[in-house]
Amino acid sequence: MSKATIKKVAAEADVSTATVSRVINDSGYVSPEVRERVFHAIAKLNYQPSAIARSLKQDKTFMIGIIVPDISNPYFMGISRGIEDIVGQDGFQLMFCSSDENSDKESRLLQLLYEKRVDAIVLATSGGNGETIHKLANSGQPIVLIDRKLEGQWDARPLDLVAEDNAQGAYLLTKQLLEDGHTRIGVVNGPARASTGRERYDGVRKAMKEHGLDRDPLLYNGDFSTEGGIRAVGQFLKEKSPPSAIISLNNKMSLGVLLELVNRGLRIPDDVAVASFGEVEAGNLLKHPGLYYIDQNPYDMGKKAGEILLKRIRKEEQACMVHIYRNEIKRIP
Amino acid sequence: MSKATIKKVAAEADVSTATVSRVINDSGYVSPEVRERVFHAIAKLNYQPSAIARSLKQDKTFMIGIIVPDISNPYFMGISRGIEDIVGQDGFQLMFCSSDENSDKESRLLQLLYEKRVDAIVLATSGGNGETIHKLANSGQPIVLIDRKLEGQWDARPLDLVAEDNAQGAYLLTKQLLEDGHTRIGVVNGPARASTGRERYDGVRKAMKEHGLDRDPLLYNGDFSTEGGIRAVGQFLKEKSPPSAIISLNNKMSLGVLLELVNRGLRIPDDVAVASFGEVEAGNLLKHPGLYYIDQNPYDMGKKAGEILLKRIRKEEQACMVHIYRNEIKRIP
Numbered sequence: 001m002s003k004a005t006i007k008k009v010a011a012e013a014d015v016s017t018a019t020v021s022r023v024i025n026d027s028g029y030v031s032p033e034v035r036e037r038v039f040h041a042i043a044k045l046n047y048q049p050s051a052i053a054r055s056l057k058q059d060k061t062f063m064i065g066i067i068v069p070d071i072s073n074p075y076f077m078g079i080s081r082g083i084e085d086i087v088g089q090d091g092f093q094l095m096f097c098s099s100d101e102n103s104d105k106e107s108r109l110l111q112l113l114y115e116k117r118v119d120a121i122v123l124a125t126s127g128g129n130g131e132t133i134h135k136l137a138n139s140g141q142p143i144v145l146i147d148r149k150l151e152g153q154w155d156a157r158p159l160d161l162v163a164e165d166n167a168q169g170a171y172l173l174t175k176q177l178l179e180d181g182h183t184r185i186g187v188v189n190g191p192a193r194a195s196t197g198r199e200r201y202d203g204v205r206k207a208m209k210e211h212g213l214d215r216d217p218l219l220y221n222g223d224f225s226t227e228g229g230i231r232a233v234g235q236f237l238k239e240k241s242p243p244s245a246i247i248s249l250n251n252k253m254s255l256g257v258l259l260e261l262v263n264r265g266l267r268i269p270d271d272v273a274v275a276s277f278g279e280v281e282a283g284n285l286l287k288h289p290g291l292y293y294i295d296q297n298p299y300d301m302g303k304k305a306g307e308i309l310l311k312r313i314r315k316e317e318q319a320c321m322v323h324i325y326r327n328e329i330k331r332i333p
Numbered sequence: 334m335s336k337a338t339i340k341k342v343a344a345e346a347d348v349s350t351a352t353v354s355r356v357i358n359d360s361g362y363v364s365p366e367v368r369e370r371v372f373h374a375i376a377k378l379n380y381q382p383s384a385i386a387r388s389l390k391q392d393k394t395f396m397i398g399i400i401v402p403d404i405s406n407p408y409f410m411g412i413s414r415g416i417e418d419i420v421g422q423d424g425f426q427l428m429f430c431s432s433d434e435n436s437d438k439e440s441r442l443l444q445l446l447y448e449k450r451v452d453a454i455v456l457a458t459s460g461g462n463g464e465t466i467h468k469l470a471n472s473g474q475p476i477v478l479i480d481r482k483l484e485g486q487w488d489a490r491p492l493d494l495v496a497e498d499n500a501q502g503a504y505l506l507t508k509q510l511l512e513d514g515h516t517r518i519g520v521v522n523g524p525a526r527a528s529t530g531r532e533r534y535d536g537v538r539k540a541m542k543e544h545g546l547d548r549d550p551l552l553y554n555g556d557f558s559t560e561g562g563i564r565a566v567g568q569f570l571k572e573k574s575p576p577s578a579i580i581s582l583n584n585k586m587s588l589g590v591l592l593e594l595v596n597r598g599l600r601i602p603d604d605v606a607v608a609s610f611g612e613v614e615a616g617n618l619l620k621h622p623g624l625y626y627i628d629q630n631p632y633d634m635g636k637k638a639g640e641i642l643l644k645r646i647r648k649e650e651q652a653c654m655v656h657i658y659r660n661e662i663k664r665i666p
Contacts, residue, residue, distance in 0.1 A: 003473050046468060048447060063449070071429060072410035080404075080431075093445055096404060096429035098413075112426055114381065116396070116449070135379060139337075226614075255615070262618050281559075282588070282615030285595050 004045035012041035064092050064309065065113035066122040067106060069194070070224065071098035073252055075278060075298050076124060079146055082302020083122060087309055092119065101191060101223055103128030114141055120309050122146055127193030130154025142312040146305050149195040158320035160312060162305040165326045166196050166277075169294040170203030170249060172329045173275040176292055177245045178211045182273060186218045186243035188232040188253050194224070200249040200277055218243055222253045229256020237264065244272060251278030254293075258283060283332050291332040301325060337378035345374035397425050397642065398446035399455040400439060402527070403557065404431035406585055408611060408631050409457060412479055415635020416455060420642055425452065434524060434556055436461030447474055453642050455479055460526030463487025475645040479638050482528040491653035493645060495638040498659045499529050499610075502627040503536030503582060505662045506608040509625050510578045511544045515606060519551045519576035521565040521586050527557070533582040533610055551576055555586045562589020570597065577605060584611030587626075591616060616665050624665040634658060 010017045015034060022030050023038040030038070041047070064087060068076040084094050095118070099106035106126045110133065113121050120142040123133070130150040134157060137143045144160040177185055187204055190197030208217060220235050222228030229248055233256075236243055246261075248254040254276035258268065266272050268289045275292040276283075283291045304323050311317045343350045348367060355363050356371040363371070374380070397420060401409040417427050428451070432439035439459045443466065446454050453475040456466070463483040467490060470476045477493040510518055520537055523530030541550060553568050555561030562581055566589070569576050579594075581587040587609035591601065599605050601622045608625040609616075616624045637656050644650045 046472060048472070063445075065428075071404065071413075072407055074405055077405040093430070093442065095398075096431070097426070098429070109426065112396075139379065139381070259614070259617055281592070282618055284592055285615055285618040287595075 004047035006047070008045055009038065009041045009047045012045060013037045061117050061119055062092050063095055063116065063118045064120045064122060065095050065097065065109075065116070065118040067097045067099050067109050067113070068124045069099050069101045069106075069126045070252070071096055073224075074281070075251055075296060076147075078298030079124075079302035079305065082299040082304075083306040083309065084302075086303050086306025090310060092309075099126045101126045101194075103193070107132055110136060119313050120144065122305060122309065124148050125150065125194075127151055127191070127195075133159070142309070144305055144308050144312065146301065147196060151193070151195070155195070160308050160320055161322045161324075162301050162308065163195075163324055164296065164301075165324055166199035167203035167206065169277055169327055169329075170200035170247070171207045172203075173247055173277065173292055173294060174204045174207035175210075176329060177247060177273060177275055178207060178213075180245075180273065182243075182245035183213065184218070184241060184243045184245070186220065186232065186236040186246040188220050188222050188229055188246060188248040188257060190222060190224045190249050190253070192221075197224075197249065204247060204249075222249075224250045224252055226252045226256040226259070229253035229258075230260040231256075233257055233260035233264070242272075245269075245275065246272055247275045247277075249277045251276060251280050251296075254278065254280045255282055258286065258289070258291075262286070279330075286332075289332055293330055293332070294327050295330045296327055297325060337375075337380035339380070341378055342371065342374045342380045345378060346370045394450050394452055395425050396428055396449065396451045397453045397455060398428050398430065398442075398449070398451040400430045400432055400442050400446070401457045402432050402434045402439075402459045403585070404429055406557075407614075408584055408629060409480075411629075411631030412457075412635035412638065415632040415637075416639040416642065417635075419636050419639025423643060425642075425646075432459045434459045434527075436526070440465055443469060452646050453477065455638060455642065457481050458483065458527075460484055460524070460528075466492070475642070477638055477641050477645065479634065480529060484526070484528070488528070493641050493653055494655045494657075495634050495641065496528075496657055497629065497634075498657055499532035500536035500539065502610055502660055502662075503533035503580070504540045505536075506580055506610065506625055506627060507537045507540035508544075509662060510580060510606060510608055511540060511546075513578075513606065515576075515578035516546065517551070517574060517576045517578070519553065519565065519569040519579040521553050521555050521562055521579060521581040521590060523555060523557045523582050523586070525554075530557075530582065537580060537582075555582075557583045557585055559585045559589040559592070562586035562591075563593040564589075566590055566593035566597070575605075578602075578608065579605055580608045580610075582610045584609060584613050584629075587611065587613045588615055591619065591622070591624075595619070612663075619665075622665055626663055626665070627660050628663045629660055630658060 006017050006020050010020045020038055023035050097109045103126050107129050114136055122144050124147040146162050149155045189201050192198055220232035246257055248257045261268055261272055277294045278296050279293050283289055308321045339350050339353050343353050353371055356368050430442045436459050440462050447469055455477050457480040479495050482488045522534050525531055553565035579590055581590045594601055594605055601607055610627045611629050612626050616622055641654045
């Protein structure tokens with residue numbers, strides 16, 4: 001079957017294409033009898049009015065594009081679910097794109113979503129695109145940042161944001177390990193391109209300094225992936241004096257840390273204690289791991305981001321909307 | 334800054350909008366001098382030619398839409414990565430949508446992607462949309478099914494497919510548990526709407542029948558979620574004679590089964606043995622769980638799906654392309 005076109009529908013209904021267009025777009029007067037004939041023709045030919053053509057007229061696509069650095073991270077999926085539960089009520093659909101912590105790929109995706117005329121972009125940036133992001137925002141593209149701020153000079157300029165107090169969370173985790181008597185602590189850091197990587201590391205350093213530890217800690221620069229956590233443990237254990245505790249600055253690296261410690265036959269926490277920025281569900285498979293974690297609330301963050309998105313799309317708010325969550329430390333006993 | 338339009342660019346360059354259009358689309362003759370003027374105007378006004386307008390002309394959007402029932406399942410993300418690594422080389426971008434095992438939502442997403450003129454749709458169906466899917470395919474929309482076949486009469490009609498031999502995998506797992514001496518086996522099934530749910534259950538029954546077990550097994554109808562696995566264990570343990578082994582028919586339910594068995598203080602496999610359709614990475618956190626699993630190869634499946642997609646989009650192949658993977662049983666010792 002060849003694709004139905006507006007011309008074929010018009011011929012079938014014996015009306016002009018302009019009339020078919022009026023019926024589809026529900027604009028202008030069309031007699032009930034003609035309207036019915038057009039609908040019959042549409043049904044018979046299985047005609048699908050082009051959404052592209054329609055979106056040019058309505059100036060709304062009801063699509064919200066969301067770019068995250070790792071689509072398989074349950075944290076970002078929790079945020080997405082929260083967003084969807086809010087904006088879905090108003091008929092918006094989410095389209096997900098994964099930048100894989102790659103600034104160039106993120107830049108291409110931003111451009112693509114902008115060109116597709118999405119009604120808004122939600123972005124957890126992999127870094128490096130401050131100028132592009134502000135250009136898009138300045139040209140009228142609604143953008144809501146989640147989880148991560150922009151870098152350097154770009155952070156000072158107003159953009160909507162839903163994020164966490166990363167420095168505070170990492171500070172709490174580190175303080176806890178220090179109070180438990182650990183002084184040799186391995187830190188598995190995220191990439192410095194990401195504000196979450198930078199701020200969390202600052203929190204670690206602050207707690208250590210307060211505790212009189214002024215030297216640089218044992219550090220592994222990870223990439224927020226499970227493999228990063230695995231490699232970090234490998235590196236730490238090569239040290240002459242390996243750490244008695246590891247603090248891992250995101251949930252996926254923490255899973256890697258746990259997997260590799262177990263793989264090497266080490267007991268958690270007796271041989272090595274672990275603290276994680278973000279919950280690791282699988283940690284519950286361990287017997288009494290004493291695992292400290294920052295209890296993130298991605299679903300709530302998503303709902304907040306969804307509310308901000310709707311206000312921004314409807315132009316109900318002029319000022320920049322920023323919401324920072326302060327999260328608590330918890331423990332799997 | 335108000336949004337630059339083709340009109341403003343034309344005014345700035347002192348040419349007609351048709352000339353701007355010719356420059357943007359690289360069609361028709363434009364003198365080098367005028368071309369340079371147009372490019373200067375585009376740069377000065379930060380004009381972004383509408384991709385929508387261009388796609389109407391070029392009849393290619395370089396977008397591939399992918400609908401999966403659970404975007405947070407590492408299995409589907411493995412497939413997606415394989416697809417992306419193949420089609421990305423040719424400039425196609427993936428847009429992900431999550432149907433949440435909901436047929437109605439899937440139907441809306443299919444319609445949306447079709448209207449957005451994606452160059453192809455990749456679908457792991459939640460079931461119930463056989464007619465819609467064939468209508469779209471018949472109207473010329475390239476569709477490649479992954480992981481799951483259509484239901485009933487719709488399965489008999491040709492569509493591209495990359496999937497696994499589900500019955501065979503489930504048969505192997507069940508046979509293994511029976512050979513290990515288990516006769517009281519709890520089965521955590523997926524939804525019957527999904528072909529993976531139906532076929533895997535068939536495989537379980539076949540192995541049991543061959544072993545002389547003709548009665549219906551202890552069954553929990555899950556939804557392929559971690560919570561489903563948790564609830565299944567709760568139900569099985571209420572039985573007068575609880576099972577000595579549990580076979581769980583997807584990876585996320587298997588994680589739930591492991592979490593809940595550990596949560597209730599049961600030893601794996603001494604108290605309850607577990608077999609999983611699909612790898613559960615977190616299972617490596619357990620001490621000698623003796624966990625059987627079907628070793629799926631989502632990344633390879635994705636690469637195969639990517640190759641099929643390119644052939645379909647380029648119309649290099651008339652016949653329907655079907656690839657079924659036969660996977661092996663493995664064990665975490």
